[in-house]
Amino acid sequence: MNSNHSVPTTWQHDIDAWSVAMTGMRLSSETIGLRTAHIRRLARSSLAPTPWTLTSSELLDWTGRHDWKRETARAMRSSIRRFWAWGAQAGHTDVDVALALPGIRPEQPRPRPAAPDTVRTAVTNAEPRVALMLRLANELGMRRGEVSRVHPENDLVRDLVGWSLVAHGKGMHKRVLPLPESLADVLLRAPVGYLFPGPNGEHLSPHWVGTLVRRALGNGTTMHQLRHLCATELHNETHDLRLVQTVLGHASVATTQRYIAVDDSQMREAMLVRSHRWASEAKAT
Incomplete structure (x- = not known):
């Protein structure tokens, strides 16, 4: 479909109402802007005259035809799920077609601190x-x-x-x-x-x-990558993962762990020391 199509008025009215609802939830303007941009992109595809006449098969086909990166696909899925959940709660639809979207496992990115x-x-x-x-x-x-x-x-x-x-x-x-x-x-x-x-x-x-x-x-x-560098150096200094989590403002320690790079030289030294100890014990027996 032509991505240059304008957003139909029937879609834009509900997108605007959803934006107001998210503002009432005290979401940041950046988050609201991203989520509404995702739904506007779907609206421009001209799959259905209104959001609430879109079928689950049409939605699955549309998302499946896009070769998005994993995190982009996860963000798009999240926006679509939230929009239809709001629509159902607001009484615009009795059928939440977004529930048909399959889950997408997150990437396990390597820490990449700036040099x-x-x-x-x-x-x-x-x-x-x-x-x-x-x-x-x-x-x-x-x-x-x-x-x-x-x-x-x-x-x-x-x-x-x-x-x-x-x-x-x-x-x-x-x-x-x-x-x-x-x-x-x-x-x-x-x-x-x-x-x-x-x-x-x-x-x-x-x-x-x-x-x-x-x-x-x-x-x-x-x-x-500056946040990755900050996390890595703070952890190397303190060895306190909870402290680093607090500094970065992460809700989960698991997220913080993905920011901390392991010092290859320290890893090599630790493994060599351990190997030397095992070798020494083997000779002693």
């Missing part, structure tokens, strides 16, 4: 604004959406130990991150308003923050 030298070079050479984005992502493990929303006047907090920063994470969850003195000094001197203001008086979009950081890093390194 420390790449980060040092980027921070040194970047313009001050981008260098600050890099530092927040690397030193505090913040996501691009969290970096984009930093508002020093509202988010800086002081306790008996020093300054901390409130990070506004996924699903409107907040966490408090200890600030190094050098970062605290920069934020305390920042002008009133968002740390990274956009042209419309709001903050820069997370997408643009990620783009600026990626350009500064170069070599195909992404902003998200």
Whole structure:
């Protein structure tokens, strides 16, 4: 189907109503934008005049014909399931056709921390604004959406130990991150308003923050890899997985584990030491 088709009015009306419902659930604007974009894509396929006349076989055929990456397919499935669950709850349909979509197992990605030298070079050479984005992502493990929303006047907090920063994470969850003195000094001197203001008086979009950081890093390194580097180095320093989970704002320790890279040199040394011990014991017998 032509992806350039406009969204039918009969679909758009319900997508708008769903967006309002998600706003009432206090989901982030980024999450709402992604989920509604998924349903608009389905609407443009012209499979059915309204969402609620779409059949499960048509939905299965449409999703099956797309060669999406695994995580994209999982996100699309989640949006579709949530949209039809809302439709059933709102009384628009008695049949939840999205229940027919099969589950998709998540990928088991390898940790891929940014190379420390790449980060040092980027921070040194970047313009001050981008260098600050890099530092927040690397030193505090913040996501691009969290970096984009930093508002020093509202988010800086002081306790008996020093300054901390409130990070506004996924699903409107907040966490408090200890600030190094050098970062605290920069934020305390920042002008009133968002740390990274956009042209419309709001903050820069997370997408643009990620783009600026990626350009500064170069070599195909992404902003998200700074979170992997933060997680890996914090774990190497503390050996405390729960601490790293709290810093990154993960709901599950299992997610945090996927961010921490194993030091190959330490693994090799540990295995060689163990092998040497077994060999020594074998000679002794």
